[in-house]
Amino acid sequence: MKELTLETLIAVFEEMYGPWLFWAMVVVAALITVAFLYVLIRDRTIEGRYLARAELTAPIGAIAAILFVQYITSSGFSDIGGPIDVIVVLMIGVAGAGGLTFLVYVAQAFMRQPGKNRN
């Protein structure tokens, strides 16, 4: 690849998912991040109880992300051919784990009933 700028990367991602789906995903990711920041600022701390529950879902997110990528690319674990492949699998797993953890954390924080004693 001759030049890999952010502009090129965005253009490639737009082609990969279609511009609407790509930017919709960016917006959803941004909204979840903003929602996370919101509850963080609102609560002024990370709520350990929510975090512990959210972290329990991390392995599910990791495995789901890896299986999804393998499914759309007609490949499997036996195709891992070198260290970089292991790193890529781990990165996909971390992304899936992180994404689901954030989502579940934010969902719990929003579902907290207002006025209820938080221990």
Next chain:
Amino acid sequence: MDHPDRIALSRRGFLGMAAGGMALAGTGAPARAQKVTSSARIVILGAGAAGTAIASRLVQRLDGATITIVDARKRHLYQPGFTLIAAGLKPAAYSVSSTAEWLPRGVEWVDEAAAEIDPEANRIVTTGGKSIGYDFLILATGLKLDWDAVEGFDMNLVGTNGIGAVYAGPEQAEATWGALNRFTDEGGKAVLFRPATEMKCAGAPLKYAFLTDDYARRKGSRGRVEVHYHAHGGALFSVPIVNEKVRMLFDDRGIRVQYNHVMKAIDPGKRILTFATPDGDIETDYDFTNVIPPMIAPDVIRNSPLPWQEGAWGAQGWAEVDKATMRHVRYRNVFAIGDIAGVPKGKTAASVKWQVPVVEDHLLADIEGRLSPAAFNGYTSCPMITRVGRAMLIEFDYKDNLVPSFPGVIAPLEELWISWLMKEVALKATYNAMLRGKA
């Protein structure tokens, strides 16, 4: 009081991190070059990968110029997808879009083929008799698959009698998958080969040999399947270090190689292929084959003064351009991009991506009255599929040097999943971005 399992984090700290992240996201975008005002008439022959990509770039860079693209084909074909279609992984529609949807605004599309080029008079004539004058001519016609040169071949037989033709088009690639699928169920003898002419994506015939082996293994029929690969010359691949690697892999997979075998005829009834060899013609039986015909320049180029004047490239009709600037050596206002260019490497879409900015800069330099330092180094990329799920990301230049895009990260001569992911997921998107002049 706070619960002990709460982790303290300040509001300011988080806002700071967010700002940092946004600053990071904002970097990297290059400043857009200013538009050049010109009344130049630019004619592009061909609306494939090369023609569309250069049209998109020129529209972004020029103000006032007349840009005309001449091509009768209504369908745009994503040719790097043909191997995936012929591997049963994508439908024929995966490679098909329309010419019109990629052409940028500001480009006039003449939907006729070019019939005649007169570079002395700076004029082309279309099959419909339209005469179009130009100040700059860009050849992006692609090449011609010379099916007539394959004795006994009938396009209607593709998909039957063990005959495949991956290069012929998306529908034929799909039909070839049908033939390969049946063959790897039933077993028998696969005979694969490549033509002796210059060809686009010289890795594709090798990929298909790997895929034939892979499917037979997956189905448990490898014991009943013979895979033969007949190389046209003394090597499997023109880049020596890649040739050695492929030779080792073929050996490992039990793919048997014959050298100096050039296919010349097929007898579909008797299932016989005839090859020209240094010791005379030989015949071999087959149960499955992928017919790849000789590749030559389209008639409109071969019948013009533009091809090389002698040698094999003269006979095959490739445009005589400087291999660094892509500029015609005898007609300074003519350039060639993509398959039609008579340069030692680069009949791939990846090469087009590197050739386009070079031609763009030389053309603009001519308009602005400056000299351009831009040069094409022969960059060619071949994601060599070695089985479904793995590929080698092979990139090289005119000097047969490996020029990996991700040195130290993605090893070029290793069969890797990440290289397969790139072929499967990122390549078409990058190609499309190139068509839009964005990559």
